[in-house]
Amino acid sequence: RDFLHNVSTTLIKNHDFVAAEELRSKNMLKNHALAMSIADVGWRTFLGMLAYKAELYHRQFLTVNPKNTTQTCHECGFVMGTAGTEKLTL
Ligand SMILES: [Zn+2]
Numbered sequence: 001r002d003f004l005h006n007v008s009t010t011l012i013k014n015h016d017f018v019a020a021e022e023l024r025s026k027n028m029l030k031n032h033a034l035a036m037s038i039a040d041v042g043w044r045t046f047l048g049m050l051a052y053k054a055e056l057y058h059r060q061f062l063t064v065n066p067k068n069t070t071q072t073c074h075e076c077g078f079v080m081g082t083a084g085t086e087k088l089t090l
Contacts, residue, residue: 008049
């Protein structure tokens with residue numbers, strides 16, 4: 001919790017705009033081990049901290065749907081794994 005406070009305060013204080021992935025969908029949780037749910041509890045706490053600190057410091061904070069965030073081109077929006085292409089690996 002102390003770590004989450006430190007990171008969220010640093011992020012918000014040093015950036016005008018912060019975006020984060022929303023929590024994983026319930027469907028994805030079903031396919032993963034309990035460790036994933038525990039990780040999401042921490043992520044939920046972290047997102048909450050970012051949200052109220054953004055308000056406190058007059059910064060902009062938003063969450064985005066995690067679907068395809070590692071597969072979508074930032075320029076044209078093309079999604080890898082579609083139209084016969086292979087998905088990118090991490
Ligand atoms: Zn592109």
